[in-house]
Amino acid sequence: MSSDTAAGTRPHPHRPAPAPAAAPASASGGAMSGGARPSAAGPAGTGGLMARSGSTAGAAAGPPHGAAEGAQRVAVTGWGRTAPTAARLVRPGSYAEAVAAVRACGRAGARGGIPRGLGRAYGDAAQNAGGAVLDMTALDRIHVIDSANGLLLCDAGVSLHRLMEVLLPLGWFVPVTPGTRHVTVGGAIGADIHGKNHHGAGSFSRHVVRLELLTADGEVRTVERGTPLFDATTGGMGLTGAILTATVRLLPVQTSLMCVDTERTADLDDLLARLTATDHRYRYSVAWIDLLARGASLGRAVLTRGDHAPLDALPARARRAPLSFRPGRLPSTPGLLPEGLLSRRSVGLFNTFWYRRAPRAMTGELQKLSAFFHPLDGLPHWNRIYGRSGFVQYQFVVGHGQEETLRRVVRRVSERRCPSFLAVLKRFGDADPGWLSFPAPGWTLALDVPAGLPGLGAFLDELDEEVVGAGGRVYLAKDARLRPELLAAMYPRLDDFRALRAELDPRGVFTSDLSRRLAL
Amino acid sequence: MKDAFGIPQSLLVLGGTSEIALATARRLIARRTRTVWLAGRPSPALEAAAQELRGRGADVTTVAFDALDCTRHEEVLGKVFAAGGPGGDVDMVLLAFGVLGDQAHDESDPLAAVRVAQTNYTGAVSAGLVCAKALQAQGHGSLVVLSSVAGERARRSNFIYGSSKAGLDAFAQGLGDALHGTGVHVMVVRPGFVHSRMTANREPAPLATTPAAVAAAIEAGLLRRTETVWVPGTLRVLMSALRHVPRPVFRRLPL
Numbered sequence: 001m002s003s004d005t006a007a008g009t010r011p012h013p014h015r016p017a018p019a020p021a022a023a024p025a026s027a028s029g030g031a032m033s034g035g036a037r038p039s040a041a042g043p044a045g046t047g048g049l050m051a052r053s054g055s056t057a058g059a060a061a062g063p064p065h066g067a068a069e070g071a072q073r074v075a076v077t078g079w080g081r082t083a084p085t086a087a088r089l090v091r092p093g094s095y096a097e098a099v100a101a102v103r104a105c106g107r108a109g110a111r112g113g114i115p116r117g118l119g120r121a122y123g124d125a126a127q128n129a130g131g132a133v134l135d136m137t138a139l140d141r142i143h144v145i146d147s148a149n150g151l152l153l154c155d156a157g158v159s160l161h162r163l164m165e166v167l168l169p170l171g172w173f174v175p176v177t178p179g180t181r182h183v184t185v186g187g188a189i190g191a192d193i194h195g196k197n198h199h200g201a202g203s204f205s206r207h208v209v210r211l212e213l214l215t216a217d218g219e220v221r222t223v224e225r226g227t228p229l230f231d232a233t234t235g236g237m238g239l240t241g242a243i244l245t246a247t248v249r250l251l252p253v254q255t256s257l258m259c260v261d262t263e264r265t266a267d268l269d270d271l272l273a274r275l276t277a278t279d280h281r282y283r284y285s286v287a288w289i290d291l292l293a294r295g296a297s298l299g300r301a302v303l304t305r306g307d308h309a310p311l312d313a314l315p316a317r318a319r320r321a322p323l324s325f326r327p328g329r330l331p332s333t334p335g336l337l338p339e340g341l342l343s344r345r346s347v348g349l350f351n352t353f354w355y356r357r358a359p360r361a362m363t364g365e366l367q368k369l370s371a372f373f374h375p376l377d378g379l380p381h382w383n384r385i386y387g388r389s390g391f392v393q394y395q396f397v398v399g400h401g402q403e404e405t406l407r408r409v410v411r412r413v414s415e416r417r418c419p420s421f422l423a424v425l426k427r428f429g430d431a432d433p434g435w436l437s438f439p440a441p442g443w444t445l446a447l448d449v450p451a452g453l454p455g456l457g458a459f460l461d462e463l464d465e466e467v468v469g470a471g472g473r474v475y476l477a478k479d480a481r482l483r484p485e486l487l488a489a490m491y492p493r494l495d496d497f498r499a500l501r502a503e504l505d506p507r508g509v510f511t512s513d514l515s516r517r518l519a520l
Numbered sequence: 521m522k523d524a525f526g527i528p529q530s531l532l533v534l535g536g537t538s539e540i541a542l543a544t545a546r547r548l549i550a551r552r553t554r555t556v557w558l559a560g561r562p563s564p565a566l567e568a569a570a571q572e573l574r575g576r577g578a579d580v581t582t583v584a585f586d587a588l589d590c591t592r593h594e595e596v597l598g599k600v601f602a603a604g605g606p607g608g609d610v611d612m613v614l615l616a617f618g619v620l621g622d623q624a625h626d627e628s629d630p631l632a633a634v635r636v637a638q639t640n641y642t643g644a645v646s647a648g649l650v651c652a653k654a655l656q657a658q659g660h661g662s663l664v665v666l667s668s669v670a671g672e673r674a675r676r677s678n679f680i681y682g683s684s685k686a687g688l689d690a691f692a693q694g695l696g697d698a699l700h701g702t703g704v705h706v707m708v709v710r711p712g713f714v715h716s717r718m719t720a721n722r723e724p725a726p727l728a729t730t731p732a733a734v735a736a737a738i739e740a741g742l743l744r745r746t747e748t749v750w751v752p753g754t755l756r757v758l759m760s761a762l763r764h765v766p767r768p769v770f771r772r773l774p775l
């Protein structure tokens with residue numbers, strides 16, 4: 001695509017984000033910079049990259065290597081560990097290496113490439129069978145933190161975990177965080193992620209001022225918000241190009257603690273009523289539903305809502321270091337667990353325990369930020385508990401006024417007795433303009449189910465019909481099984497997306513298993 | 521591409537009229553499979569099979585393929601892989617061709633026996649390698665090979681067929697190991713007696729099963745990426761016992 005068709009983009013080869021002299025890209029040490037290659041990912045960083053026999057084991061964590069043609073293939077999956085495919089893993093250590101890698105992806109017979117962050121998408125979005133997977137996590141510099149204006153310029157491979165470590169002591173927080181800190185800025189934009197504050201703050205892209213995109217032609221474009229290329233890229237699942245840097249608006253905070261109200265709701269109607277009536281009073285809100293509960297307690301939930309605690313809410317001792325950020329971590333889940341550990345019974349017991357343990361109503365509880373936002377991050381590799389067949393996360397949204405559909409889905413999942421750990425329900429606010437961006441005003445429900453559950457594929461197809469019938473959609477970052485024919489009904493801007501891609505990347509240099517499966 | 525449950529979107533069947541293969545295709549089409557190639561010796565039966573699958577919503581193409589004509593495998597199958605499905609790939613290959621032969625007759629007609637061996641073993645080695653190479657280039661896909669319990673231990677009553685399946689089975693296992701880590705999954709399926717055209721005139725053996733049951737076992741194996749599938753599953757236990765029966769006793773078993 002030429003720059004005139006996407007107003008506001010201007011190609012400038014090989015020259016990303018000139019970092020202002022005050023904070024040179026190479027700065028190391030000090031809170032103003034991410035320094036050289038911090039361990040942003042930690043041990044959880046290798047998500048679904050399974051180096052196999054004859055391949056460079058642990059390549060994801062190894063030293064950066066450029067567009068090495070001879071890079072070994074490794075088997076790659078998403079967080080759900082389903083449908084592994086093999087790809088050449090390339091980990092560019094500089095923008096120039098990223099450009100060279102993309103050029104190599106475009107060669108005849110190369111089967112293209114797809115950027116990958118920390119592999120937290122559940123399905124096949126960051127896989128590319130037979131081609132290249134561009135591991136972006138070596139490009140993880142924090143270039144500028146403009147403390148006066150709350151603006152951040154960073155590489156797309158930096159993780160939200162790392163950003164929190166660096167930003168919190170300065171009194172800033174990421175504008176949107178998902179249920180895990182171990183995602184990259186590139187992944188956050190590529191999937192246009194949402195957090196517990198979606199009803200007020202929208203999705204991640206709302207806070208992105210501009211980004212620099214390495215496109216199929218090997219050029220680096222500055223993409224301003226409000227342009228077609230921006231809207232195709234936010235939620236575009238890496239298919240418009242590799243994001244190299246992003247300028248992001250931050251949220252000021254006084255402390256690193258959360259002030260949380262917890263309520264138990266008796267059933268689904270009770271929950272929906274409370275969310276509708278009082279969600280606007282809270283910055284963050286989410287409900288955990290017990291989908292194994294039946295009868296009168298169908299859809300019973302624990303609703304937690306809150307905001308960053310102001311300084312004066314802290315006890316005197318805590319006020320001395322109000323911004324400290326020390327998330328805990330339990331030992332990693334063992335690699336080999338017997339399948340069937342997750343029986344309906346054990347999951348049901350867990351869910352009941354979780355529900356009973358929650359206070360009926362409690363206000364103003366101070367919680368660690370990690371406990372409030374990322375409870376699962378304390379248990380690295382928890383995705384292994386699903387065993388060999390892996391698991392599927394099903395997440396959909398239906399609009400306001402479609403509560404009946406939501407009720408029906410909850411009832412069907414409950415009746416089917418899917419051994420689903422606490423599912424998440426949230427009320428979304430206004431949508432953002434990304435063409436394939438998932439959130440839309442209404443209700444979103446996300447549930448995890450073991451892929452080995454008999455008949456699950458057909459059952460989820462039936463739920464899709466409910467969702468499409470109600471004008472809703474499923475979330476591509478979680479998907480690994482959608483029937484391709486339903487995509488256009490779910491994403492009305494799909495044709496625009498395809499047209500832009502046909503122009504920008506006619507040879508399909510950026511290709512993923514997801515894009516092949518759904519003909520994106 | 522395959523979905524989270526291992527169901528392919530595109531399927532290439534080698535031995536396009538095989539009842540087991542068609543039962544499998546029907547089952548997969550009912551889930552996600554949209555593109556099917558039926559490769560086999562041209563015949564009205566092959567066209568009828570294609571037509572039947574079209575009626576189930578698949579886009580079906582027939583391909584002239586003879587297991588015995590190894591010199592042409594690369595060309596014939598190469599074309600299928602070059603065409604590819606909507607996503608451009610072949611997500612699953614089902615190697616289903618095979619002949620039972622007539623043991624009693626073939627023992628005194630070596631050339632007839634050679635035909636059995638060449639179809640079931642040589643033809644499969646050739647076609648299997650051609651497909652494995654293409655799948656490996658794709659970086660994903662399943663190669664499902666219909667072996668047989670008959671290959672597990674040669675029996676007096678059908679050792680010509682049995683030995684050809686033993687060769688095929690060993691070949692497919694080795695191929696599976698060779699392809700480990702390449703994204704390609706090789707599944708060896710060992711059915712017992714299956715009620716099909718192949719066994720139409722024979723006395724059913726104990727634990728006889730149906731093409732539909734084999735299809736269901738294949739679908740389950742795709743989900744778990746199983747390397748060896750027995751149909752019915754109880755045969756695994758039975759055969760591991762039979763394997764250790766001493767020859768003088770085995771010889772006299774009514775098998």
Ligand SMILES: Cc1cc2nc3c(=O)[nH]c(=O)nc-3n(C[C@H](O)[C@H](O)[C@H](O)COP(=O)(O)OP(=O)(O)OC[C@H]3O[C@@H](n4cnc5c(N)ncnc54)[C@H](O)[C@@H]3O)c2cc1C
Pocket residue numbers: 079114115116117118119120121122125126136156157177178179180182183184185186187188190191192193194195196236237238239241242243244376477478
């Ligand atoms: C426990 C858990 C909780 C979660 N909670 C939420 C939640 O609350 N809300 C939510 O929205 N999501 C949630 N997710 C999903 C997750 O936020 C998204 O899948 C996110 O995209 C993962 O980021 P990643 O860096 O791991 O990217 P990957 O999983 O590696 O990639 C995801 C997509 O982004 C693209 N991408 C990655 N980097 C770049 C880049 N540099 N340039 C262009 N494209 C790129 C990839 O091509 C791919 O399409 C959760 C996931 C987990 C495991």
Ligand SMILES: NC(=O)c1ccc[n+]([C@@H]2O[C@H](COP(=O)([O-])OP(=O)(O)OC[C@H]3O[C@@H](n4cnc5c(N)ncnc54)[C@H](OP(=O)(O)O)[C@@H]3O)[C@@H](O)[C@H]2O)c1
Pocket residue numbers: 534535536537538539540541560561563565585586587588615616617618619620639666667668669710711712713714715716717718719
């Ligand atoms: N039925 C059983 O009890 C049983 C048990 C264990 C394993 N198996 C195996 O399962 C597979 C399928 O068997 P089935 O029961 O479905 O039997 P089937 O219906 O008779 O299928 C056999 C297939 O092989 C094809 N074929 C034979 N020779 C060929 C050649 N030279 N080139 C191309 N195709 C050739 C046949 O095609 P044509 O139409 O051209 O003849 C037919 O499609 C076979 O490998 C068989 O050995 C069967």
